[in-house]
Amino acid sequence: MKISENWLRERVPLQADRATLAERFDMIGHEVESIEPLGAQLDGVVVARIVTCAKHPEADRLQVCEVDAGGQTLQIVCGAPNARPGLKAPLAKVGAQVGTLSIKAAKLRGVESFGMLCSAKELGLDADASGLLELPDDAPVGTPLADYLGLPDAVFDLGLTPNRADCLSLEGLARDVAAAFDVPFAPLAIEAVPAQSDRRIEIRLDAPADCPRYCGRYITGLDAAAQTPPWMRERLRRSGLRPISLLVDVTNYVMLELGQPLHAFDADTLHGPIGVRRARAGETLRLLDEREVALDGQFLAITDADRPIALAGLMGGWDTRIGAATRNVFLEAAHFAPSALAGRARRLSMHTDAAHRFERGVDPELPRRALERAARLIVEAGGGEVGPILEAVSAAHLPARAPVRLRRARIERVLGIRVPDAEVERILAALGMTVRADAEGWSATPPSARFDIAIEEDLIEEVARIHGYERIPDRAPSGELVGPSLREDRVGLAALREQLAARGYLEAITFAFVEGAQLAAWNLAEDSIALSNPLSAELSVMRTSLLPGLVAALAANRSRQQVRVRLFETGRAYFAGAEGPREVARIAGVACGGAVAEQWGEAARALDFFDVKGDVESLFALSGSEREFSFEPATQPWLHPGQSAAILRDGRTLGHVGALHPNLARTLDLGGDVYAFELDVDALAVRAVPSAQPLSRFPSVRRDLSFELPEEVPYAEVEKAIRAAVGETLTDIVLFDRYAGANLGSGVKSLAMGLILQDRYRTLTDPDADRCVALAVAALESGCKARLRG
Incomplete structure (x- = not known):
């Protein structure tokens, strides 16, 4: 929201300087994003009129102009394309300072020039540098430009929070500022314009819940080509809006001043009655931007004789547009429910000032005031006869x-300070509330514009920000502090994060919202939740996995010459369900590049599946129950079928690890192999409660075995079979060799392992060890199709 400082000071009698005003804006919750001073150095710049223009004898693009500067005629060489006889424009005289340029008498291609005709950009008033700043025909020649344009001034660009729709207007901001500085404020006095004609049209509300109030007014016989008053054009320009024409400028001005969007129809194109209803499937409408849009029941339409002529609160229609030839207009001002318009503009990939306001909530009592104000401004500038408000x-x-x-006790409890009763009542009254005191405090009725005040804490927030956050002392809380509850049967999330950080991963935070097409590319769109009012089309669906966002972050790093990237994230995935949405806590990581960072102590090697699998297994170790975890071939569509695995704990799948599928990597333009993993935190974090166990005082025995078995039998099955057969006597298994070659035959591999045997109560004998080996061999031969090698 951009606002002119001078315009604001006209409404609020402030003695504070600009810096103090900016600081106070910040303190009451309206962040000042920038301050743009205007016209601070315009000494020597006056309103001038071009009398004659002649072609420069030595340059095709230059003109030699005779310029009336008020009491003297100066010769100016000018290259602006819009320079012409009769035009009034700013003239910087010799000695003036325009930006960093000092104006001096000079010769341009042999012709003397005694000043410079200026564009808005050269004067620092606007970004338009296409030609001279054209001033109205009635601008007094010789008048200092600063006096004529109401300069110097400054434009405050404020970052308003979405709940403060009332401050999307000068009136709302002025009320807040007046309350903050404790100075008087009165709403704009709008004198009613008496009806001079009785032209009427029937209005029908067929969707009263969506549009409970619709007002309109005819103005006939006006001159739509009349010039907008200079003061209004300047205020629009300083508010970030480009002046266009009288009718458009007045509706924009009233919207900025009061906060009520308006729309003007060419009355000669209307046949009545005017209606407000939900659009019907199959209806179309050509908008003012000349797009033809298909409508459905989600849109609210303004109709004329039951044909759509505008999208309520969004944009008018092409067929009823106003133009320079318009003589009769029908002005519209209505209240639309925020829920009826939320997200509709985004569906059409548009953003309008009206939609921005209506989506957040516009004062339902404003339409009549806005019509009175607009009618007076139009008639004063363009003439015409005004009809009654319908x-x-x-x-x-x-x-x-x-x-x-x-x-009052709740205020003290929440803020930690006692605010005097008189101050509380002053603040609430200054913000437009009706206040009634009682024994325990107050009952405050918010004004119709304040959609954000509904509970007691909302009022406390108002008291705090106007009283001043800086007046609330910084005090540490007193009393006993209760520490966090640390469960022995759970691995803390912090421990999981620290483990990955120790393995070289950097923590990332990505949006919980993603684009629907992004999930579809990963084949993860099933059970996704679409947002009814997304921030943008790229953030329209709740994520069902952390990986799309993490891989996008990895790709952004790779595109910036980062070859070796390790990222992880902890967060939630969201799924639709029969009983409502559900959230699942996840931990995920992505990696690419070298297995180790570039160094002299170890040879460079590309990252592979087993490196990332090792990172995942390090998380298992934190649970103290590594044997409960296992891997089996995965079938996820986003994973490489030959370099991926599902991760199970006690037979339940808790995640996946592996290389991204080559097709997906190409679609995402990753430019190389990327490995990823994602695990459910709740299943991963279960930990056995530690219990002390005595160490065996007896020596261990090792027996080495070598087996041939089919290639498709995973090692996890081998280890599981041996442990089940041998029992508690087996304390560990060491796999120290794996071999596959032509001499073994196709589809056969050889595994060599050491069995570590130990008893807690006695020394094992050779027969004991031989019995354990026999049990292991029998289990492998029967369950894993293995054969003991000689």
């Missing part, structure tokens, strides 16, 4: 502001 209203559907209780 209104259709469904009182039952208008939003009502209910009284909110505020207890």
Whole structure:
């Protein structure tokens, strides 16, 4: 929201300087994103009129102009394409300072020039550098430009929070500033324009819940080509809007001033009655931007004789547009429910000032005031006869502001300070609330524009920000501090994060919202939750996995010459369900590049599946129950079928690890192999409660075995079979060799392992060890199709 400092000071009698005003804006919750001073150095710049223009004898693009500067005529060489006789424009005289340029008498291609005709950009007033700044025909020649344009000034660019729709207007901001500085504020006095004609049209509300109030007014016989007053054009320009024409400028100006969007129809194109209803499937409408859009029941339409002529709160239609030839207009001002418009503009890939306001909530009492204000401004500049205000209203559907209780004890409890009763009452009254005191505090009824005040804490927030956050002392809380509850049967999330950080991963934070097409590319769109009012099309679906966001972050790093990337994230994935949405805590990681960082002590080697598998297994070790985890071939569509695995704990799948599928890597333009893993935190974090066990005082025995077995039998099955057969006497298995070659035959591998045997109560004998080996061999031969090698 951009606002002119001078315009604001006209409404609020402030003695504070600009820096103090900016600081106070920040403290009351309206962040000042930038301050743009305007016209601070315009000494020597005056309003001038070009009398004659002649072609420069030595340059095709230059003109030699005779310019009336008020009491003297100066010769100026000018290259602006819009320089012409009769044009009034700013003239910087000799000695003036325009930006970093000092104006001096000079010769341009042999012709003397005594000053410079200026564009808006050269004067620092606008970004337009296409030609001279054109001033109105009635601008007094010789008048200092700063006096004529109301300069110097400054434009405050404020970052408003979405709940403060009332501050998307000068009136709302002025009320807040007046309350913060404790100076008087009065709403803009709008004098009613008496009706001079009785032209009417029927108004029908067929969707009263979506549009409980619709007002309109005819203005006939006006001159739509009349010039917008200079003061209004300047205020629009300083608010970030480009002046266009009288009718458009007035509707924009009233929207900025009061906060009520308006729309003007060419009345001669209307046949009535005017209606407000939900659009019907199959209807189309050509908008003012000349797009033809297909409508459905999600859109609210303004109709004329039951044909759509505008999208309510979004944009007008092409067929009823106004132009320079318009003589009769029908002005519209309505209240639309925020829920009826939320997200509709985004569906059409548009953003309008009207939609921005209506989506957040516009004062339902504003339409009549806005029509009175707009009618007077139009008639004063363009003439015409004004008709009566026509209104259709469904009182039952208008939003009502209910009284909110505020207890003085609750203020002290939340803020930690006691705010005097008189100050509380002053603040609430200054913000437009109706306040009634009682024994415990107050009952405050918010004004109709404040959609954000509904509970006691909302009022406490208002008291805090206007009283001043800086007046709330910094005090440490007193009393006993309760430490965090550390469960022995769970691995803390911090421990999992620290483990991955120790393995060389950097923690990332990505959006919980992703693009629907992104999930579809990963084949992860099933059970996804689409947002009804997304921030943008790229953030329209809740993520069902952390990996799409992490891989996008990895790709961004690779595109910036980072070859070796390790990222991990902890967060939640979201799924639709029969009983409502559900959240699943996840931990995920992605990696690419070399297995180790570039160094002299170890040869370079590309990252492979087993490196990332080792990182995942390090997380298992934190649970103290590594044997409960196992791997089996995975079938996920986003994983490489030959370099991936499902991760199981006690037979339940808790995640996956592996290389991304080559097709997916190409689709995402990753430019190389990328490995990823994702695990459910709840299943991963279960830990056996530690219990002390005595160490055996007896020596261990080792027996080495070598087996041939089919290639498709995973080692996990081998280890599981041996442990089940041998029992507690087997304390460990060491796999020290794996071999596959032509001499073994196709589809056969050889595994060599050491069995570590130990008893807690006695020394094992050779027969004991031989019995354990026999049990292991029998189990492998029967369960894994293995054969003991000689």
